[in-house]
Amino acid sequence: xxxxxxxxxILLDHPDISQSRVNRALAAALEGAPDLAxxxxxxxxxxxxxxxxxxxxxxxxxxxxxxxxxTHWYAPPAFLKTWLxxxxxxxxxxxxxxxxxxAGKTLRVxxxxxxxxxxxxxxxxxxxxxxxxxxxxxxxxxxxxxQWLSPFILHGVRDLTDxxxxxxxxxxxxxxxxxxxxxxxx
Ligand SMILES: Cc1cc2nc3c(=O)[nH]c(=O)nc-3n(C[C@H](O)[C@H](O)[C@H](O)COP(=O)(O)O)c2cc1C
Numbered sequence: 740x741x742x743x744x745x746x747x748x749i750l751l752d753h754p755d756i757s758q759s760r761v762n763r764a765l766a767a768a769l770e771g772a773p774d775l776a777x778x779x780x781x782x783x784x785x786x787x788x789x790x791x792x793x794x795x796x797x798x799x800x801x802x803x804x805x806x807x808x809x810t811h812w813y814a815p816p817a818f819l820k821t822w823l824x825x826x827x828x829x830x831x832x833x834x835x836x837x838x839x840x841x842a843g844k845t846l847r848v849x850x851x852x853x854x855x856x857x858x859x860x861x862x863x864x865x866x867x868x869x870x871x872x873x874x875x876x877x878x879x880x881x882x883x884x885x886q887w888l889s890p891f892i893l894h895g896v897r898d899l900t901d902x903x904x905x906x907x908x909x910x911x912x913x914x915x916x917x918x919x920x921x922x923x924x925x
Contacts, residue, residue, distance in 0.1 A: 745776035747803040747915055749849070752780050752819035754811075761851040761896045761904065762809055768908035772916050776801075780818055787818070794826045799840055804885075805915065806876065807849040813865075813872050815850075823879065832883055842884030847891065848876055849911065855895035869894070 749769065753762045756779060769775050778797060784790070798804055808815045826832070833839045858864035859872070869892055880887040891914060893899070893907055 745801055746774040747776070747805060748797060748801040749775065749777045749805040749807050749915070750780060750798075750819065750822065751777055752806075752808045752816050752822070754781070754816050754818075756781070759809070761893060761899070762807060764904050764908045765807065765849065765851075765893075765911050768912045769915065772912055775915055777807075780822060784818075787821075789822060789825050791826055791828075794822065795831065795840065798826070798844075801844070803845045803847070803888075803915075804841070805847045805849055810850050810852045810854075810872075815876075827879070827883070839883050844885050845888050846876070846880040846883075846885045847888040848873055849891040851893040851896045853895070853897055855898070859894065 749766070751762065751766055753759050756763055756766075766777055766779070769777055780789075806815065806819060808819055814820070827841075831840050852859070852869070854865050859867065859869040861867065869890075873890060877887050891911055893904075896904075899907070
């Protein structure tokens with residue numbers, strides 16, 4: 740079955756993708772993948788002024804939305820937060836008197852961290868499980884009636900060899916391409 744529009748949209752935010760090692764490799768691995776499209780938000784909006792109507796149309800057209808970013812201070816970089824603040828407004832995303840525009844779609848986070856897997860635990864260096872760090876986005880998905888899927892998290896990226904990064908990027912592509920079978924997280 741072919742789709743005229745991509746089924747999955749990756750909203751990519753990186754403050755300087757030209758200096759990125761990890762997120763650039765992840766995005767590059769998606770090139771040419773069927774039914775996937777990447778929106779590099781800072782390339783689309785170098786002046787920071789988001790075309791809200793265009794963004795709404797882009798996310799309305801797909802079934803699955805992925806937020807891809809490097810973790811900066813336990814959160815997405817600021818422009819992705821601005822995107823959420825400006826695009827997800829009352830009367831469209833919620834508060835419509837019925838399902839919002841994104842209800843029924845899936846939401847997945849794909850992110851990278853300097854902190855290692857072991858460091859993200861209550862007794863670890865960062866003091867929290869990474870799933871706790873994602874609660875605001877998980878709550879957003881819930882509020883919008885979206886299905887929250889297992890995040891794709893690359894921890895400890897400073898220790899990743901180029902070969903390991905390449906392998907992870909291929910796994911990312913495979914996961915998103917075969918993402919028609921959702922893996923909801925309770
Ligand atoms: C401003 C800034 C804040 C960061 N905050 C965190 C953090 O809170 N937790 C963490 O594990 N890593 C943190 N890091 C490390 C980044 O997550 C890491 O450099 C990034 O995932 C690498 O991806 P990239 O090669 O695409 O830039 C931070 C890095 C920067 C520059």
